[in-house]
Amino acid sequence: MPTKTIIQTTAAPAAVGPYSQAVRVGDLLFCAGQIPLDPATGQLVAGDIRAQTRQVLQNIQAILTSQKLTLKHVVKTTVFLTDLADFAAMNQVYAEFFTAEYPARSTVQVAALPKGSVLAAEAIWRIGQMHEARVQTVARDGTVSENPAERGRAIAAYRRVFTAYPDSPYAGEALRKIGDFYFAERNYVQAVDFFERTLREHPDAAFVADVLFNLGRSLYLKGDHAAALQAVERIQREFPGYERMDKVRTLRQFVQKKLGGGK
Numbered sequence: 242m243p244t245k246t247i248i249q250t251t252a253a254p255a256a257v258g259p260y261s262q263a264v265r266v267g268d269l270l271f272c273a274g275q276i277p278l279d280p281a282t283g284q285l286v287a288g289d290i291r292a293q294t295r296q297v298l299q300n301i302q303a304i305l306t307s308q309k310l311t312l313k314h315v316v317k318t319t320v321f322l323t324d325l326a327d328f329a330a331m332n333q334v335y336a337e338f339f340t341a342e343y344p345a346r347s348t349v350q351v352a353a354l355p356k357g358s359v360l361a362a363e364a365i366w367r368i369g370q371m372h373e374a375r376v377q378t379v380a381r382d383g384t385v386s387e388n389p390a391e392r393g394r395a396i397a398a399y400r401r402v403f404t405a406y407p408d409s410p411y412a413g414e415a416l417r418k419i420g421d422f423y424f425a426e427r428n429y430v431q432a433v434d435f436f437e438r439t440l441r442e443h444p445d446a447a448f449v450a451d452v453l454f455n456l457g458r459s460l461y462l463k464g465d466h467a468a469a470l471q472a473v474e475r476i477q478r479e480f481p482g483y484e485r486m487d488k489v490r491t492l493r494q495f496v497q498k499k500l501g502g503g504k
Contacts, residue, residue, distance in 0.1 A: 250307035254278035270366040275300040276358040290327040294334040315344040321361040413443030429463040450480040466499040
């Protein structure tokens with residue numbers, strides 16, 4: 242029998258009764274009905290049906306994000322309205338969050354909703370094999386980083402992740418990890434290829450600064466100093482608070498010396 246896992250995150254409104262924000266069973270994740278509560282205050286957001294719809298979907302999205310999933314994984318939603326006259330306005334905002342290959346949806350009118358809300362929504366997500374592949378490959382990271390003989394098998398595992406699940410939030414991490422492995426092996430040509438592909442296919446990932454830094458190091462060691470300087474300059478321009486900025490500045494000094502620019 243599949244294990245039941247309770248999902249909780251402070252990024253979404255806390256449960257206000259004897260229920261959970263979300264529950265995972267097997268490869269399915271079930272989200273409790275969300276009303277337009279501000280997670281910070283626990284109060285209904287001000288505004289019309291559009292503002293309330295946006296808050297509800299942001300709450301659902303926050304639960305997804307806490308599990309490293311996206312709205313693309315939603316397979317079914319149910320929307321509850323106290324007045325079906327609000328359907329068109331709700332649908333307009335809904336379309337901002339879900340694009341192409343839409344999940345199945347039911348929209349129904351109800352007599353009333355908690356706290357006087359005019360809208361509520363719930364969702365079901367399918368996590369699937371992509372999530373399990375990520376769990377398996379992450380579990381191997383510690384061993385792989387200390388055992389070069391394992392890198393070939395690890396790279397193959399990560400290739401399966403971004404090949405089978407290119408739209409998953411883990412595809413970018415898989416690409417980055419392969420770049421890291423090639424860098425550790427001093428195969429800077431391959432490392433550059435994978436770091437550049439990561440940036441090209443996942444430009445908004447949370448680890449972009451790390452990828453840029455490793456790309457800059459790989460380009461420097463590969464001898465492409467002009468391109469390495471571009472990577473370093475992008476970090477300094479776009480990520481001024483980057484936690485490894487001292488190392489970025491050191492790398493820039495090395496690069497500029499190679500380019501004949503001193504410090």
